[in-house]
Each structure stands twice: as C-alpha cells, then as structure tokens.
Amino acid sequence: MSLVIIRKNAPTAPWQQAFASQAPDLVVHAWPETGPLEEVDYVLCWAPGAGEIARYPNLKAVFSLGAGVDHLLSDDTIPLHLPIVRMVDKSITDGMVQYVVMAVLNHHRRIDEMRANQAAKIWQKLDLSNPQIGIMGMGGLGKASARALAAMGYRVRGWNRSGRPVEGLDVFGGAGGLKSFLAETDILISLLPHTEETIGILNRETFAALRQGAYVINAGRGEQLVEEDLLRALRSGQICGAMLDVFCKEPLAADHPFWGEERVTVTPHIASWVDPAAGTAHVLRAIEAIKHCEIPEGQVDRTAGY
Structure with missing residues (x-):
C-alpha cells in the first residue's frame, strides 16, 4: 500500500515523519517522486494541478491537506467514483x-x-x-x-x-x-x-x-x-x-x-492550519474506513461541493 503527498509550495517532511511514526508499513512518496503510478493507492494533496490525480489508475481515495476541497472539485478529470476526503482536525x-x-x-x-x-x-x-x-x-x-x-x-x-x-x-x-x-x-x-x-x-x-x-x-x-x-x-x-x-x-x-x-x-492565508500528526491520524482512520467499505469522516458530497 502506498501514498503520495503532493504539496508543491510547502515542505512535506513533517507529514512524511508523521506517517513514518504512525504507519511504518505504509510506503510514502513526496511528489514529484511517486513510485510506479499503478501502485499508488492514496494521494494526500493541496492544489495538485489539473490532471494530476487522473494519472494514478488504481487510487482508492484522494485526501485534501486542508478543509477546502475546491482545488480538487475544480478538476473534472478526477473520476466521479473516487472518494474525495477533506481534512478534519481540531487544529x-x-x-x-x-x-x-x-x-x-x-x-x-x-x-x-x-x-x-x-x-x-x-x-x-x-x-x-x-x-x-x-x-x-x-x-x-x-x-x-x-x-x-x-x-x-x-x-x-x-x-x-x-x-x-x-x-x-x-x-x-x-x-x-x-x-x-x-x-x-x-x-x-x-x-x-x-x-x-x-x-x-x-x-x-x-x-x-x-x-x-x-x-x-x-x-x-x-x-x-x-x-x-x-x-x-x-x-x-x-x-x-x-x-x-x-x-x-x-x-x-x-x-x-x-x-x-x-x-x-x-494576512497571508494563515487563519487555520493542520497539525501533521493529527492530520495523519485522520487520514489513517479514513483509510481504515475505506478498507472496510465504510464512509470516512470528511468524505465530500461532490454534488453539494463540500
């Protein structure tokens, strides 16, 4: 099982460290490193760019690094069946x-x-x-x-x-x-x-x-x-x-x-932020829910837009 983090304008190291601590068996890549595209199960991202998510043929879900998901919903190349999950974190x-x-x-x-x-x-x-x-x-x-x-x-x-x-x-x-x-x-x-x-x-x-x-x-x-x-x-x-x-x-x-x-x-878009450790825990809980055919917390209603 592998996950790719796409965060083009900010460091990914805190997230990689959190995943290594909480899920050491999960293979985590930091974009542009992805490993074989067909082996990627999940993407955790912010503003990945139009068409990027569609490059991974076997995705089970895509996670937003923030509470907002418009950066994903605006990409009409993302398959409609693919769950989009927003970040849910007390921070x-x-x-x-x-x-x-x-x-x-x-x-x-x-x-x-x-x-x-x-x-x-x-x-x-x-x-x-x-x-x-x-x-x-x-x-x-x-x-x-x-x-x-x-x-x-x-x-x-x-x-x-x-x-x-x-x-x-x-x-x-x-x-x-x-x-x-x-x-x-x-x-x-x-x-x-x-x-x-x-x-x-x-x-x-x-x-x-x-x-x-x-x-x-x-x-x-x-x-x-x-x-x-x-x-x-x-x-x-x-x-x-x-x-x-x-x-x-x-x-x-x-x-x-x-x-x-x-x-x-x-103010430079700093009203709220995600703690990587807590955000990683949310992603891992969501992955477990998806593996058991359950709806994860934060799954987006793509018709409503949130």
Whole structure:
C-alpha cells in the first residue's frame, strides 16, 4: 500500500515523519517522486494541478491537506467514483476560532486607533459599544466561531444556504433571509465553503445591505469577495474596514491595492492550519474506513461541493 503527498509550495517532511511514526508499513512518496503510478493507492494533496490525480489508475481515495476541497472539485478529470476526503482536525477549528476572535476584538476594541493615539501621545477613551455579529457559513468552523464569540458576550447570528437551524443561534436561510440577516449586522464574517453559489457573494449588493460603517472579515475563500466592490464600499464609507485572509490570487501581487489600503488588514492565508500528526491520524482512520467499505469522516458530497 502506498501514498503520495503532493504539496508543491510547502515542505512535506513533517507529514512524511508523521506517517513514518504512525504507519511504518505504509510506503510514502513526496511528489514529484511517486513510485510506479499503478501502485499508488492514496494521494494526500493541496492544489495538485489539473490532471494530476487522473494519472494514478488504481487510487482508492484522494485526501485534501486542508478543509477546502475546491482545488480538487475544480478538476473534472478526477473520476466521479473516487472518494474525495477533506481534512478534519481540531487544529483547523481551533485556528479558525482564534483568527475570528482576534479579528473581531481588534476591530471592536479599536486597537489600531489606540496604537495611532499612542504614537501621537493622545489619551482618549473610544466608544466600545457592543456590535451585532453575523457569520455566513454554519458548518463546523462557523458554529465553533459563533459559540466562542457568544461565550464572550457578543450578539451573534448566522446565515446559511439551507436555513438549517443551529442550537442556541438565530440562523437565517437562503436568498430570502440574507437581506434581513445583513440589515442588522455590524461585523460580517464569511466562513462559507467554495461553491458555484458562493462565488462573488461578498459584492456591492451585500455591502450595501449591511449597516452603515460595517466591518468585513473574510477567512472563507478569496473567490467569494469581489475585490473592487469592497474598495468602492471602503471609499464611500459604507464599509469601515476589513480583515482578509484569502484572496482570488495568492500570493497577493506586489501592486495589489489592498497593500496600500490602510483600512484593510492583509494576512497571508494563515487563519487555520493542520497539525501533521493529527492530520495523519485522520487520514489513517479514513483509510481504515475505506478498507472496510465504510464512509470516512470528511468524505465530500461532490454534488453539494463540500
């Protein structure tokens, strides 16, 4: 049994070490080394490139190195029968919750303004009225973030495509509920999955529907944000600022206007991460499930897109 790790822009050594420790009998290759293609049973990857997965004729499953799977679902050469399994790991959730809480606190507690006041030697107590927070995306990351913020005393509401309820949280659903959800939102957080329906959802109509001077946090997918619409909303004052962790093209180009926009905080796609040891354990559990003809945790519904 063999597995190929494809991680073109980051080290694979921590993952190889984790597999060697937890599954010493598993043959693990780091791309571009693959061994005989017909002997590869599993691929663990991030952005392998169109057509790469189809090169392995006897695959039993392909695993994403992250919670996102759009880098695989966009490749129509991957056989439809092949299970795609996203990463499920507590470190992903913990990292995202920490990022969201940090972004909310940084804005709500007006840290940037206080640092500017410090530089100017200004002693000024700023208004810290409690904002209404709205989270788009009520999957595992969205629910965990909502609970963490609510535990800190924030007023939190959620929105998802289906309107599926979440215990202890007001959830709005579908296009019909979106306008009502946005109308009372001061801080908008997007943790949506990447689907055809969510591409471009953070646009001028969405920004216009928010409360005047709202703040935007996007840690979902870069393609969900219409970047020029955000810049216009910032210039008009409809949006007061944003913290962005994901972008349409990464890394962000040196001449991108976000670099010079003081109301935008850019972070380099670091909101959450996967611990290699825990991620390896997840992959090995999934392999065992597949060997026993069971559905592994994290298997993607390819129709829904997540």
